[in-house]
């Protein structure tokens with residue numbers, strides 16, 4: 358990976374406390390392929406943002422920059438008041454404890470029960486005692502309405518249940534902000550609604566802000582305060598979902614007609 362020096366003449370000032378995420382002119386290429394070509398994006402505290410865009414447009418790459426899994430070639434990435442693109446690994450690990458990430462595909466260990474999956478995660482990232490871990494796991498499973506699945510293996514769950522377990526695992530560290538990469542892909546409309554409503558409840562009852570990548574209009578409609586459309590490496594439109602859907606831009610029209 359090549360990292361260009363950032364332009365020292367460009368003043369870097371932190372966004373306001375209300376702005377939990379800010380990307381400023383973020384560029385990223387993989388070899389000759391320019392994926393992000395000047396992304397500007399802000400997400401305000403207590404809101405749920407949605408990022409839409411075609412397959413391969415760079416949505417997952419964008420989120421990976423916010424959580425520091427990828428470094429930009431150029432530009433600034435702010436999360437919870439930190440320049441994540443400039444943090445060393447230890448500092449990044451500390452910031453990441455405040456940010457949960459539900460990966461595209463879920464990423465549960467198949468050889469572990471639901472309880473063990475959650476326990477593994479808690480054990481690795483916290484100093485909680487075994488009793489405290491058990492209490493936290495039970496409380497979190499109850500919250501996603503799957504308390505009865507603690508001793509099940511991922512293969513024994515439905516797709517929607519697996520998503521909810523993945524969600525439970527990613528909120529168990531009690532993050533301030535959540536990133537959801539395609540949380541409802543492959544689910545039937547009832548399950549889509551369940552997962553989307555959980556995301557809304559996390560915002561409204563626990564104050565967890567979020568960024569969600571989704572192709573799913575029902576999901577987007579339920580959760581979003583503000584939607585952003587990524588195309589050719591830039592955010593080309595931002596607004597309410599209704600505003601995006603009625604934008605005359607043919608690129609957006611084609612996207613919404615196709616979904």
Ligand SMILES: Nc1ncnc2c1ncn2[C@@H]1O[C@H](COP(=O)(O)OP(=O)(O)OP(=O)(O)O)[C@@H](O)[C@H]1O
Pocket residue numbers: 387392410411412413414415416417418419461
């Ligand atoms: N680590 C990587 N190394 C090289 N190329 C990458 C890497 N990660 C992503 N890419 C490329 O960047 C482009 C954007 O990928 P990304 O996963 O962000 O797409 P996406 O918008 O999330 O698509 P989808 O909707 O299908 O998930 C793709 O062309 C992909 O091949």
Ligand SMILES: [Mg+2]
Pocket residue numbers: 416417418461538
């Ligand atoms: Mg993706």
